Amino acid sequence: DSGVTQTPKHLITATGQRVTLRCSPRSGDLSVYWYQQSLDQGLQFLIQYYNGEERAKGNILERFSAQQFPDLHSELNLSSLELGDSALYFCASSVMAAAGELFFGEGSRLTVL
Amino acid sequence: QQQVKQSPQSLIVQKGGIPIINCAYENTAFDYFPWYQQFPGKGPALLIAIRPDVSEKKEGRFTISFNKSAKQFSLHIMDSQPGDSATYFCAASKGSSGDKLTFGTGTRLAVRP
Numbered sequence: 001d002s003g004v005t006q007t008p009k010h011l012i013t014a015t016g017q018r019v020t021l022r023c024s025p026r027s028g029d030l031s032v033y034w035y036q037q038s039l040d041q042g043l044q045f046l047i048q049y050y051n052g053e054e055r056a057k058g059n060i061l062e063r064f065s066a067q068q069f070p071d072l073h074s075e076l077n078l079s080s081l082e083l084g085d086s087a088l089y090f091c092a093s094s095v096m097a098a099a100g101e102l103f104f105g106e107g108s109r110l111t112v113l
Numbered sequence: 114q115q116q117v118k119q120s121p122q123s124l125i126v127q128k129g130g131i132p133i134i135n136c137a138y139e140n141t142a143f144d145y146f147p148w149y150q151q152f153p154g155k156g157p158a159l160l161i162a163i164r165p166d167v168s169e170k171k172e173g174r175f176t177i178s179f180n181k182s183a184k185q186f187s188l189h190i191m192d193s194q195p196g197d198s199a200t201y202f203c204a205a206s207k208g209s210s211g212d213k214l215t216f217g218t219g220t221r222l223a224v225r226p
């Protein structure tokens with residue numbers, strides 16, 4: 001158990017809808033990362049927050065947004081969903097902004113029909 | 114320049130065999146090369162990592178070999194066991210910050226009893 005909690009584990013929704021994925025980092029970790037894993041694809045970095053502030057942005061679509069709250073949990077919001085957004089979304093945390101080891105949650109599997 | 118190419122896509126070995134997974138990179142600025150292991154239904158977990166000042170690093174049955182001039186690194190699993198069956202991702206970054214990690218596409222390893 002990595003200590004990172006993600007909810008929901010599975011989510012099925014329709015195109016055009018909006019969903020929110022939630023992540024609670026390991027106790028004491030200030031940095032949260034979001035990654036997308038599609039079929040036959042590696043892990044694509046989406047966005048990073050550190051202690052409530054956005055620190056880095058990767059290949060995140062404009063339809064997607066995220067935030068980190070004062071209690072350090074984070075939410076990833078996906079809107080105007082398309083079929084191609086179906087993927088596993090992972091949250092990871094680390095102690096500092098630049099840390100060698102990421103601790104991943106078990107992921108949220110999103111299926112867009 | 115940011116790509117990390119990983120091969121093979123899948124690998125089947127017998128128990129006791131030595132699977133080898135290879136990765137190649139282009140960006141000579143990369144200086145941190147971790148391997149992550151992912152079991153079905155779980156998030157990736159750091160297995161072993163190397164920096165380019167050494168050519169080999171061993172942790173238990175897992176060894177990373179690093180060839181800086183060829184811009185290649187590989188993972189060897191000695192005396193492989195069925196419990197090693199998982200997907201393995203190589204990654205690379207400049208610095209060890211998670212926002213800069215570029216992951217390979219993964220290798221699905223099956224170790225037959």
